Amino acid sequence: MTNTTDKGRALSETLNPGMEAALEARYGHLVPGMAEGIVDFAYGRQYAREGLPLRDRYLGTIAALTALGGQTKPQLKVNIAGGRKAGLTQQEIAEMIWQMALYGGFPAAINGLNAALEVFEEETE
Amino acid sequence: MTNTTDKGRALSETLNPGMEAALEARYGHLVPGMAEGIVDFAYGRQYAREGLPLRDRYLGTIAALTALGGQTKPQLKVNIAGGRKAGLTQQEIAEMIWQMALYGGFPAAINGLNAALEVFEEETE
Amino acid sequence: MTNTTDKGRALSETLNPGMEAALEARYGHLVPGMAEGIVDFAYGRQYAREGLPLRDRYLGTIAALTALGGQTKPQLKVNIAGGRKAGLTQQEIAEMIWQMALYGGFPAAINGLNAALEVFEEETE
Amino acid sequence: MTNTTDKGRALSETLNPGMEAALEARYGHLVPGMAEGIVDFAYGRQYAREGLPLRDRYLGTIAALTALGGQTKPQLKVNIAGGRKAGLTQQEIAEMIWQMALYGGFPAAINGLNAALEVFEEETE
Amino acid sequence: MTNTTDKGRALSETLNPGMEAALEARYGHLVPGMAEGIVDFAYGRQYAREGLPLRDRYLGTIAALTALGGQTKPQLKVNIAGGRKAGLTQQEIAEMIWQMALYGGFPAAINGLNAALEVFEEETE
Amino acid sequence: MTNTTDKGRALSETLNPGMEAALEARYGHLVPGMAEGIVDFAYGRQYAREGLPLRDRYLGTIAALTALGGQTKPQLKVNIAGGRKAGLTQQEIAEMIWQMALYGGFPAAINGLNAALEVFEEETE
Numbered sequence: 001m002t003n004t005t006d007k008g009r010a011l012s013e014t015l016n017p018g019m020e021a022a023l024e025a026r027y028g029h030l031v032p033g034m035a036e037g038i039v040d041f042a043y044g045r046q047y048a049r050e051g052l053p054l055r056d057r058y059l060g061t062i063a064a065l066t067a068l069g070g071q072t073k074p075q076l077k078v079n080i081a082g083g084r085k086a087g088l089t090q091q092e093i094a095e096m097i098w099q100m101a102l103y104g105g106f107p108a109a110i111n112g113l114n115a116a117l118e119v120f121e122e123e124t125e
Numbered sequence: 126m127t128n129t130t131d132k133g134r135a136l137s138e139t140l141n142p143g144m145e146a147a148l149e150a151r152y153g154h155l156v157p158g159m160a161e162g163i164v165d166f167a168y169g170r171q172y173a174r175e176g177l178p179l180r181d182r183y184l185g186t187i188a189a190l191t192a193l194g195g196q197t198k199p200q201l202k203v204n205i206a207g208g209r210k211a212g213l214t215q216q217e218i219a220e221m222i223w224q225m226a227l228y229g230g231f232p233a234a235i236n237g238l239n240a241a242l243e244v245f246e247e248e249t250e
Numbered sequence: 251m252t253n254t255t256d257k258g259r260a261l262s263e264t265l266n267p268g269m270e271a272a273l274e275a276r277y278g279h280l281v282p283g284m285a286e287g288i289v290d291f292a293y294g295r296q297y298a299r300e301g302l303p304l305r306d307r308y309l310g311t312i313a314a315l316t317a318l319g320g321q322t323k324p325q326l327k328v329n330i331a332g333g334r335k336a337g338l339t340q341q342e343i344a345e346m347i348w349q350m351a352l353y354g355g356f357p358a359a360i361n362g363l364n365a366a367l368e369v370f371e372e373e374t375e
Numbered sequence: 376m377t378n379t380t381d382k383g384r385a386l387s388e389t390l391n392p393g394m395e396a397a398l399e400a401r402y403g404h405l406v407p408g409m410a411e412g413i414v415d416f417a418y419g420r421q422y423a424r425e426g427l428p429l430r431d432r433y434l435g436t437i438a439a440l441t442a443l444g445g446q447t448k449p450q451l452k453v454n455i456a457g458g459r460k461a462g463l464t465q466q467e468i469a470e471m472i473w474q475m476a477l478y479g480g481f482p483a484a485i486n487g488l489n490a491a492l493e494v495f496e497e498e499t500e
Numbered sequence: 501m502t503n504t505t506d507k508g509r510a511l512s513e514t515l516n517p518g519m520e521a522a523l524e525a526r527y528g529h530l531v532p533g534m535a536e537g538i539v540d541f542a543y544g545r546q547y548a549r550e551g552l553p554l555r556d557r558y559l560g561t562i563a564a565l566t567a568l569g570g571q572t573k574p575q576l577k578v579n580i581a582g583g584r585k586a587g588l589t590q591q592e593i594a595e596m597i598w599q600m601a602l603y604g605g606f607p608a609a610i611n612g613l614n615a616a617l618e619v620f621e622e623e624t625e
Numbered sequence: 626m627t628n629t630t631d632k633g634r635a636l637s638e639t640l641n642p643g644m645e646a647a648l649e650a651r652y653g654h655l656v657p658g659m660a661e662g663i664v665d666f667a668y669g670r671q672y673a674r675e676g677l678p679l680r681d682r683y684l685g686t687i688a689a690l691t692a693l694g695g696q697t698k699p700q701l702k703v704n705i706a707g708g709r710k711a712g713l714t715q716q717e718i719a720e721m722i723w724q725m726a727l728y729g730g731f732p733a734a735i736n737g738l739n740a741a742l743e744v745f746e747e748e749t750e
Contacts, residue, residue: 004540026742027719030715030716030738031723033545034723038731040504040545041227041537041540041541042227042731045533045540051216051217051219052216052224056217056221057220057224059181059184060189061188061227062185063184063186063189064185064188064189064225064228065192065732067189067192068192068229068730069447069696070446071444071445071694071696072694072730072733074732075731075732091176092177094402094405094406095176095177095406096181096182096185098409099171102167102186102355103186103193103357104355105355105443106353106450107447107449108446110450111447113402113405113406116405117401117402117405120405129408129412129415151367152344152363152367155340155341155344155367155370156363159348162379162416162420165379165416165420166412166416170412176406193319194571194572195571195572196321197320197355200360216530219527219531220531223531227730227731228730228731230568230572230727230728230730231538231542231575231728232565232575232728233571236571236572241530242526242530254658254662277617280591280613280617280620281598281613283670284598287629290665290666291477291670292477295658295662295665296473301466301467301470301656302470306467307470307474309431309434309435310434310474311438313434314435314438314443314479315442315478315607317439317442318569318605319569319571320571321611322569322570324607325607325610341426345426345432346431348421349421349427349432350435352416353443353447354439354443442605444694444696444697446694466655469652469655473656473659477605478605479605480567480603480605480693481602481700482690482697482699482700483697486696486697488656492651495655542727546723546724547724549720551720552716552720552721552724556681556717557721557724559681560687560688560689560721560724561688561724563684563685563686563688564685564688564689564692567689567692567693568689568729572728591676591677592676595676598671599671599672599682600685601671602666602686603697604693
């Protein structure tokens with residue numbers, strides 16, 4: 001039986017190749033093992049779980065990060081890009097973000113749309 | 126062509142029968158027209174929109190309200206119940222909420238699961 | 251020249267009679283001097299300041315606490331009551347709160363209106 | 376009788392000329408009708424409402440966006456500029472922002488003052 | 501070599517005996533494995549780590565939960581109680597909470613002190 | 626007996642030489658006395674207090690500002706630098722920040738680590 005660290009590593013290398021190594025290189029001297037913790041918990045014990053498809057997981061994360069506001073813009077962009085790879089259309093992503101005007105306020109939603117525009121622009125380059 | 130207020134009213138009466146009248150009765154003396162504004166914007170110009178199915182809209186709202194924290198617990202419960210009617214399983218809802226441990230923190234996710242448990246319990250009554 | 255502690259004490263005794271003594275009685279054994287700190291900074295160095303009338307100060311606080319969400323509900327109610335004494339009408343307060351749907355989201359604004367209703371109800375008792 | 380979309384359009388063209396067209400041009404291909412939704416709800420059903428003057432509305436928004444923190448800095452600046460046109464003095468705006476040290480914390484208030492300084496500087500150019 | 505799940509289980513059984521079983525009983529039917537995930541990540545990969553003593557970890561969590569606001573009050577109380585067992589004095593906890601007036605605002609700090617008072621009261625029972 | 630303004634001034638000149646004068650120069654024309662208010666409340670009535678050592682105060686602030694999210698990045702950096710001078714090791718700071726993944730979410734913790742890396746880099750220059 002594959003444990004959560006192995007499952008997580010398999011998924012993170014598919015979704016974000018090289019991420020674990022990059023995290024370890026950047027933070028490992030300060031917080032040893034942090035990269036493996038992300039791979040195990042965020043991927044193995046969350047994104048790789050049964051019960052909710054990857055596409056839905058990205059949709060919810062995009063909604064939450066939009067509502068939480070622009071300080072997580074880098075992570076929002078990563079999740080928008082990931083959501084696109086998981087099958088979300090640009091329209092679905094934009095609709096989800098704009099809906100967050102109801103819960104995070106209009107500025108948060110507009111700032112989220114701006115993040116999406118940046119990601120979508122990189123798709124055409 | 127149906128305008129957004131009509132579209133919104135039709136949807137809100139399906140999802141939350143009597144909501145507009147209840148809002149008007151409760152707040153209308155202080156904020157005239159607020160009920161219609163909710164029906165038009167939140168329903169007509171958001172939840173009734175094409176481009177993202179209702180089931181997905183509820184999933185994103187459940188994620189966002191969980192991550193934002195427990196002060197919106199009443200509204201989170203309403204959206205969990207709405208999500209159930211729109212076709213989300215209890216497992217899908219719980220998975221989405223637990224995933225928010227990554228973005229709103231572990232307490233927010235656990236408090237969200239507690240809200241879900243309350244809604245699911247009412248289903249069996 | 252009256253210093254900020256004296257100015258603050260004069261204002262707090264007018265707005266919230268007995269508050270400093272109550273704070274000192276409740277928290278003083280744990281956090282000595284905290285009550286005087288509130289009187290000096292929050293009242294003497296904020297609410298008693300020239301440059302913005304008390305009525306406007308309450309309006310802004312009501313807006314901010316609404317947008318921040320329901321975890322500060324007790325303090326929101328205190329400021330709504332204070333705003334009423336400073337000359338704000340019920341309608342002005344409700345309009346300000348509802349406007350926060352744009353910045354703190356619809357649930358935060360509705361929860362704020364519920365806090366206002368509780369305060370206004372106590373006015374008639 | 377003018378409906379809220381017309382009222383909102385009239386006000387937004389006065390306060391932010393060309394805003395609706397700019398929003399439509401930027402986001403309309405992703406979120407059709409979003410620009411009109413902002414004009415109707417944010418302007419027609421909020422800022423154009425009776426019951427609270429425009430000057431007070433800006434004051435509350437400035438307070439709320441300051442307390443919510445710097446991720447809405449672009450929108451805070453727009454509202455500071457709008458508040459100036461609606462009759463708020465620089466001092467009133469600064470006092471309101473500094474008061475938010477009590478509710479959003481000292482960093483949020485200082486970051487808000489920095490946004491105000493940027494707006495005021497543009498006034499002299 | 502003890503893995504993080506074992507380390508985490510050992511620590512959580514010391515700090516919060518029976519917690520994993522209670523979590524599994526309460527949520528396991530909805531989110532299988534969630535309890536083990538908390539034990540592994542929150543305890544094994546955070547609280548059990550070298551580099552920062554347990555007493556300091558509780559101090560930081562108490563500060564953060566206070567600043568984040570009252571929606572995490574249950575968890576704040578658990579961490580205050582945990583901090584007391586880890587060696588923090590009531591005064592140190594209260595001072596840390598009151599300092600959060602600077603970052604989460606005065607209402608958040610006062611609500612945090614109220615949570616502390618509840619915990620300290622239970623100590624004398 | 627030294628009052629809180631004198632105590633605060635002594636401490637702030639030690640921790641952040643010239644800060645009061647810089648604040649007064651930058652904001653004093655808009656918000657007269659604000660600089661002294663910071664010196665009195667934030668330093669004299671918080672950081673200079675007995676009951677919790679300076680090193681612990683910085684640890685809690687670093688935790689809180691991380692959990693609150695990246696909009697207070699400038700202030701987080703100042704407090705990380707201050708914490709280093711007060712005796713915190715780079716490892717202790719990084720561990721505290723990473724622990725906030727549990728309360729402010731993973732993006733907030735990673736963004737906090739990035740702020741720490743910037744401060745630590747300046748140490749070697």
